[in-house]
Amino acid sequence: MQADTSTIAESLANARQSLELNSIPDAALEARILVRAALDLSHAELLTRSASHVDSGAQLRLNEFIARRVRREPVQYITGRIEFYGRDFVVDSRVLITRPETELLVEQALLRILECRIEKPRILDVGTGSGVLAVTMAAELPAADVVATDISTEALDVAQENARALGVSDRIQFHHGSITEGVTGLYDVVLSNPPYVLTRFLADAEVQPELVYEPQVALDGGGDGMDVYRQLLPELGAVMADGGAAYIEIDPPVAEPCLDSAKRLMPTAAVSVLTDLSGLERCMAIELPC
Numbered sequence: 001m002q003a004d005t006s007t008i009a010e011s012l013a014n015a016r017q018s019l020e021l022n023s024i025p026d027a028a029l030e031a032r033i034l035v036r037a038a039l040d041l042s043h044a045e046l047l048t049r050s051a052s053h054v055d056s057g058a059q060l061r062l063n064e065f066i067a068r069r070v071r072r073e074p075v076q077y078i079t080g081r082i083e084f085y086g087r088d089f090v091v092d093s094r095v096l097i098t099r100p101e102t103e104l105l106v107e108q109a110l111l112r113i114l115e116c117r118i119e120k121p122r123i124l125d126v127g128t129g130s131g132v133l134a135v136t137m138a139a140e141l142p143a144a145d146v147v148a149t150d151i152s153t154e155a156l157d158v159a160q161e162n163a164r165a166l167g168v169s170d171r172i173q174f175h176h177g178s179i180t181e182g183v184t185g186l187y188d189v190v191l192s193n194p195p196y197v198l199t200r201f202l203a204d205a206e207v208q209p210e211l212v213y214e215p216q217v218a219l220d221g222g223g224d225g226m227d228v229y230r231q232l233l234p235e236l237g238a239v240m241a242d243g244g245a246a247y248i249e250i251d252p253p254v255a256e257p258c259l260d261s262a263k264r265l266m267p268t269a270a271v272s273v274l275t276d277l278s279g280l281e282r283c284m285a286i287e288l289p290c
């Protein structure tokens with residue numbers, strides 16, 4: 001019986017070949033990720049059990065995973081998870097797949113809280129999606145109280161699941177609404193990664209076919225990418241505490257208009273732009289003196 005089934009090494013080689021033949025970028029890496037997920041193997045097990053045979057159920061699951069990836073479904077939706085700031089988060093087609101650059105917002109927020117010696121930080125995350133920012137802040141800062149909003153009830157369900165799984169749901173309040181609608185109180189740190197992809201870019205599926213799988217409400221920033229910033233920036237002043245700060249994710253096409261708006265709307269704040277590891281304008285910092 002066993003002679004008819006592939007070994008793990010053979011399944012891995014076949015998976016890689018199928019992905020390569022279908023021009024999937026990073027085929028070797030993605031084949032390893034999909035084999036590990038389908039066969040439920042740790043990184044070490046993938047290396048040390050390469051001669052073991054794959055049972056038929058696992059092989060069927062792997063075949064299905066490869067077929068989905070060939071149709072350009074993002075690998076993170078297939079495995080159902082992402083890693084963010086060292087923690088595992090559940091993701092599916094109800095939420096954006098957070099890009100690694102978004103960790104910059106967390107780094108800046110943690111630095112600010114340390115520098116301003118805020119002992120019990122109040123944190124607001126606007127457009128929480130899978131909850132990566134809200135949950136990470138709550139997990140990093142055991143004294144923090146966090147409020148997270150989203151216009152999508154489906155996204156809020158995923159965020160709540162992640163908050164429960166990471167043991168912080170007692171310190172995060174979730175609100176359904178647009179931007180800060182229904183939010184009360186003042187916050188030491190406001191975080192947001194709004195949708196900012198230009199609509200015409202989304203329409204061009206050839207550019208990045210994976211984008212069609214993500215919720216459009218999480219990506220589409222309108223004709224100039226500014227739709228949600230135009231709502232968010234004027235609302236910031238009403239939710240930021242004295243000495244508060246906001247760290248808002250941006251993309252190069254929206255950097256200049258965002259900066260101009262923030263300076264005009266919050267003349268007493270220091271407004272600056274931070275770049276990510278690729279040197280791209282990625283985060284707008286709006287900081288009141290603390």
Ligand SMILES: C[S@@+](CC[C@H](N)C(=O)[O-])C[C@H]1O[C@@H](n2cnc3c(N)ncnc32)[C@H](O)[C@@H]1O
Pocket residue numbers: 095096097098099102126127128129130131132133149150151152155177178179192193194195196217218219228231
């Ligand atoms: C780019 S995603 C970011 C999600 C998450 N913060 C992250 O970094 O992965 C933007 C999120 O904003 C939400 N959103 C879009 N428009 C909104 C609005 N007007 N008010 C509140 N949330 C909104 C979307 O549903 C989506 O979850």
